[in-house]
Amino acid sequence: xxxxxxxxxxxxxxxxxxxxxxxxxxxxxxxxxxxxxxxxxxxxxxxxxxxxxxxxxxxxxxxxxxxxxxxxxxxxxxxxxxxxxxxxxxxxxxxxxxxxxxxxxxxxxxxxxxxxxxxxxxxxxxxxxxxxxxxxxxxxxxxxxxxxx
Numbered sequence: 001x002x003x004x005x006x007x008x009x010x011x012x013x014x015x016x017x018x019x020x021x022x023x024x025x026x027x028x029x030x031x032x033x034x035x036x037x038x039x040x041x042x043x044x045x046x047x048x049x050x051x052x053x054x055x056x057x058x059x060x061x062x063x064x065x066x067x068x069x070x071x072x073x074x075x076x077x078x079x080x081x082x083x084x085x086x087x088x089x090x091x092x093x094x095x096x097x098x099x100x101x102x103x104x105x106x107x108x109x110x111x112x113x114x115x116x117x118x119x120x121x122x123x124x125x126x127x128x129x130x131x132x133x134x135x136x137x138x139x140x141x142x143x144x145x146x147x148x149x
Contacts, residue, residue, distance in 0.1 A: 003051040003091060004033055025084040029091075032058060052092065052133035059088050060136070096135045104131065105143045117148050 001009075007030050014023040036054055037046050046054070066081040096104065105127055114123050120141075127140045 002045075003048050003055075004030075004046060006091065007033065021080070021083050022087050025087040028084070029055065029058065029088060049132055055088055055091050056133055056136070059085050059092065062088065093133050096131065101131075101135050101139060101143055102147070105140065105147055109144070109147055114148060117145070120144055120148055123148070 007026055011023060011026045011030060014026055032054055033046055033051060036050065037044065040046070062081050062085040066078050066085065069075075069078040069081060105123075108127050108130065109123055112119070112123060112126065114120075123144050124137070124141050127144065128137050131140060
């Protein structure tokens with residue numbers, strides 16, 4: 001079952017259980033997936049990898065919005081946004097811890113034979129593809145920079 005199918009099934013379950021917050025989050029996700037699919041072209045489906053990238057992007061946007069709401073002392077909107085983020089995170093693979101990320105990045109650096117900051121961009125690109133959905137690009141870039149310097 002693809003991620004798109006899982007989201008569609010989740011919408012049906014949320015409607016039956018009358019879970020408004022979950023239903024809203026899943027409908028927004030499905031809308032974003034349909035828009036991304038339409039942008040790819042007629043008749044093309046989103047791969048699970050593309051769906052994971054989209055969900056990661058939506059989670060990041062949700063967290064950013066929540067922080068803005070918190071800064072403006074809008075706790076009601078902050079809690080609503082964080083609730084939707086938690087629902088979306090359920091579709092993402094488990095995020096790597098700092099130690100796990102360091103170990104994976106070290107192995108990529110060793111495998112590729114990188115030794116200087118000049119190769120940072122190439123290593124970040126490889127690591128981002130290999131760790132899609134498991135770590136944010138920003139965190140990967142920080143680890144690569146630390147390990148190469």
